[in-house]
């Protein structure tokens with residue numbers, strides 16, 4: 001049994017006014033070889049929303065929900081928050097925890113899957129922040145949690161709600177489109193735990209396929225479903241995971257599909273990549289094709305998701321084996337530090 005004296009939420013960070021947008025994008029893309037045109041284009045997505053990313057407020061909302069949930073359930077941990085790319089920066093938060101006398105921290109990242117961007121990069125962020133701060137606490141990052149029942153149940157609820165918003169005559173035949181962030185093929189090949197066999201797919205794709213299956217099964221109604229990708233960047237010459245959601249919508253229109261529910265199961269909250277790439281771009285594609293589209297909400301502050309965080313904190317404190325739905329071998333995450341190492 002390991003005892004902790006603080007909880008830390010780690011997130012991506014986002015701009016909160018127009019003047020923040022370029023410095024934020026420079027932080028995100030430093031050393032990552034993103035073409036300038038792509039940056040300018042992504043900047044426009046943020047300006048369309050007044051330069052404000054929703055992600056920081058979503059973190060504040062989650063923190064408020066976690067504080068209430070911890071208090072109601074006798075979990076006596078102060079809650080801190082630090083980001084990779086914007087204020088409050090992780091290193092500043094780690095320095096604050098050191099000043100507050102915090103020694104042992106359990107941390108959760110706002111990413112559920114195990115690929116480099118979603119998990120290993122957060123481990124590296126934590127170690128870099130700790131190295132920069134004298135007397136930094138120990139920080140244990142919670143394992144990827146895509147198959148935790150709390151994560152899956154939040155999507156089940158939100159998918160049912162989105163189906164309800166469709167006109168009744170389109171509901172039964174609606175296609176479910178599960179959408180996740182595309183990543184470079186090379187990054188996908190290094191995803192997951194190097195000791196684990198994920199079958200013919202890369203780990204990230206296998207995890208996404210499993211969650212799509214689990215949610216569809218629980219939603220009921222026998223809906224057909226597809227796994228699609230969004231938010232591709234990088235040069236066109238570099239292979240990224242496909243199909244892109246917009247291309248798939250074109251094909252589905254050709255097959256006579258008249259209604260879709262887009263489920264952003266690759267994400268934890270309705271941040272900019274959901275609000276722009278799905279609610280603006282994919283919605284425009286669907287509209288042009290005559291497909292009726294509804295979008296399910298990401299977990300956000302769904303009670304099942306909030307309770308999941310408390311369960312994951314207890315799991316880590318007690319050294320309990322990971323409890324997952326579905327068929328992906330959970331023993332692969334006994335040591336989260338092994339995630340996404342080269343095979």
Ligand SMILES: CC1=C(CCC(=O)O)c2cc3nc(cc4[nH]c(cc5[nH]c(cc1n2)c(C)c5CCC(=O)O)c(CCC(=O)O)c4C)C(CCC(=O)O)=C3C
Pocket residue numbers: 012013014015025028029032034038039042053054055110111112115117118181182183184231232233234266267268271272273
């Ligand atoms: C897997 C994954 C997630 C999902 C898991 C998770 O949720 O963490 C995610 C989330 C996010 N990505 C975000 C924003 C951006 N991601 C970029 C670029 C990239 N993302 C990548 C991957 C992922 N990203 C990759 C492989 C790149 C290429 C560069 C690189 O190898 O790093 C760029 C640069 C411009 C562009 O190319 O689009 C931006 C601005 C925001 C904030 C949104 C907001 O402000 O509300 C969030 C939550």
Ligand SMILES: [Fe+2]
Pocket residue numbers: 181
């Ligand atoms: Fe991203």
